Amino acid sequence: MALSVHRVNLKGRSLLTLIDFNAEEINDLIDLAADLKQKKQRGSREKLMEGKNIALLFEKPSTRTRCAFTVACTDLGAHPEYLGKNDIQLGKKESVADTAKVLGRMFDGIEFRGYSQETVQQLAEHSGVPVWNGLTDMYHPTQALADYLTIKEQKGDLTGLTVVYVGDGRNNVANSLLIVGSKLGVNVRIAAPESLYPNQEIATLAKQYAKENNCEIMITDNVDEAVKGADVLYTDVWVSMGEEDKFAERIELLKPYQVNMEMIKKTENEDVIFLHCLPAFHDTTTIIGKDIYEKYGLEAMEVTDEVFQSRHSFVFDQAENRMHTIKAIMAATIS
Ligand code: CP
Numbered sequence: 518m519a520l521s522v523h524r525v526n527l528k529g530r531s532l533l534t535l536i537d538f539n540a541e542e543i544n545d546l547i548d549l550a551a552d553l554k555q556k557k558q559r560g561s562r563e564k565l566m567e568g569k570n571i572a573l574l575f576e577k578p579s580t581r582t583r584c585a586f587t588v589a590c591t592d593l594g595a596h597p598e599y600l601g602k603n604d605i606q607l608g609k610k611e612s613v614a615d616t617a618k619v620l621g622r623m624f625d626g627i628e629f630r631g632y633s634q635e636t637v638q639q640l641a642e643h644s645g646v647p648v649w650n651g652l653t654d655m656y657h658p659t660q661a662l663a664d665y666l667t668i669k670e671q672k673g674d675l676t677g678l679t680v681v682y683v684g685d686g687r688n689n690v691a692n693s694l695l696i697v698g699s700k701l702g703v704n705v706r707i708a709a710p711e712s713l714y715p716n717q718e719i720a721t722l723a724k725q726y727a728k729e730n731n732c733e734i735m736i737t738d739n740v741d742e743a744v745k746g747a748d749v750l751y752t753d754v755w756v757s758m759g760e761e762d763k764f765a766e767r768i769e770l771l772k773p774y775q776v777n778m779e780m781i782k783k784t785e786n787e788d789v790i791f792l793h794c795l796p797a798f799h800d801t802t803t804i805i806g807k808d809i810y811e812k813y814g815l816e817a818m819e820v821t822d823e824v825f826q827s828r829h830s831f832v833f834d835q836a837e838n839r840m841h842t843i844k845a846i847m848a849a850t851i852s
């Protein structure tokens with residue numbers, strides 16, 4: 518079955534960082550996702566992956582990414598097989614390369630979420646089938662596609678918009694926002710303490726893409742300067758999966774970077790939208806949220822409940838868009 522808005526051929530490609538995708542290819546995936554979203558809303562499901570089998574490898578927990586891949590597979594007629602961290606030998610008793618070769622003999626595509634970027638690279642290198650990065654310590658590329666689809670839905674043309682990410686500026690979500698935004702002609706600003714700036718390699722790449730695409734990258738510890746004129750304010754957790762011993766130091770460092778109504782006002786843009794990849798610590802209704810309140814007296818961390826629940830917030834559209842973009846990625850790359 519043909520993909521209606523699909524223009525470029527991505528068959529057989531893996532999606533590991535998006536560094537190797539050009540703007541046309543990324544825009545194509547976003548447009549395809551929008552098209553598949555409309556079709557689903559109209560009740561039509563094209564079985565673009567009929568008879569395919571997809572492996573979903575998770576070393577780290579997930580709500581959105583796991584559910585997005587599972588529902589996308591089911592909608593497209595494919596079978597998803599979830600393989601959690603204790604289900605397979607990956608790297609423990611069997612090398613990543615050998616595991617990849619075995620999975621490639623049985624599955625038509627592999628999703629991987631885990632720690633090391635090296636693991637997802639090796640899976641792609643040795644499996645012979647498309648591999649999709651569902652989050653590593655370095656990148657979260659499927660998230661960035663959903664982010665820019667959500668921004669496009671709210672703001673129209675992405676070119677020339679200003680996306681400001683505030684908080685832990687060197688995490689997977691910030692890295693992918695920088696890489697994808699600078700390829701699409703979006704001004705991306707990172708407001709973070711210096712010790713949490715994006716690494717040199719990512720910053721240099723983003724600046725190079727920005728130069729080619731007539732947009733600007735700003736990396737600063739000055740929140741006021743960064744947020745002024747923002748079209749989008751974006752934040753993520755202060756402590757990512759795998760860094761759970763860092764709460765005390767991150768809270769100390771990142772308190773001035775909390776997204777609150779004062780920060781929204783500082784954008785000087787009535788229509789600024791708020792995004793967050795989720796899960797978010799915006800209140801004390803979680804076990805960790807409660808613990809943080811008891812230990813540090815904070816009712817919220819990276820975003821206040823007021824902003825999270827406000828008219829500025831599009832976080833649940835963003836979460837839904839994970840599914841439509843993941844569907845587009847799988848449909849476009851599966852041979
Ligand atoms: N945003 C995101 O990746 O969410 P999950 O960790 O729930 O998959």
Ligand code: NVA
Pocket residue numbers: 652688689690753754756757758794795796
């Ligand atoms: N930076 C976060 C993103 C979660 C979706 C983490 O890695 O935990």
